[in-house]
Amino acid sequence: MIALLALALAGTVGPFALFAYGQSKVAPELAGAFLNLEPLVGTAAGAFAFGDPFGPAQLAGAVVILAGIVLSTGEGSRTRTRRAPASAQPAAPVTVEACTDSSRSTWPGRRRPSVAVVAEVAAASRT
Numbered sequence: 001m002i003a004l005l006a007l008a009l010a011g012t013v014g015p016f017a018l019f020a021y022g023q024s025k026v027a028p029e030l031a032g033a034f035l036n037l038e039p040l041v042g043t044a045a046g047a048f049a050f051g052d053p054f055g056p057a058q059l060a061g062a063v064v065i066l067a068g069i070v071l072s073t074g075e076g077s078r079t080r081t082r083r084a085p086a087s088a089q090p091a092a093p094v095t096v097e098a099c100t101d102s103s104r105s106t107w108p109g110r111r112r113p114s115v116a117v118v119a120e121v122a123a124a125s126r127t
Contacts, residue, residue, distance in 0.1 A: 033072040040065045 023031040046052035
C-alpha cells in the first residue's frame with residue numbers, strides 16, 4: 001500500500017503539480033517544449049535504475065529531443081509568437097441600437113463596420 005501511494009504521489013501528482021506551477025510562471029509554448037523531456041527522463045530512469053538497454057537509437061532520440069527544445073526556445077522562435085497589435089484586435093460587435101440610434105456620433109468599438117454589416121443590421125431592424 002505504501003508503494004502504491006508513493007508511486008501515485010511521486011510519479012503522477014507531484015510531476016503534474018510541478019508542471020502546472022511551472023506553466024503558470026512561463027509562456028505556454030515554452031512549457032510545452034519542455035514537456036517533451038518526459039520520454040527522455042523515462043528512458044534515462046529505466047536505463048539507470050533498472051538496467052534497460054540504452055543504445056545508439058535511444059541516444060539519437062535524446063539528441064533529437066534536446067535539439068527540438070533548443071530550437072523551439074531560442075531567440076528566433078520568439079519572433080514568430082508575437083501578439084497582434086491592439087489595432088488588429090477585432091472590434092466590438094455592432095448592435096441594431098447602435099445603427100439606429102441617431103444621437104450617436106461614432107460607432108461602437110474601434111472601427112466602423114463595413115457597408116455589408118450596416119445593411120444587414122438595418123434589414124434586421126426593419127423586420
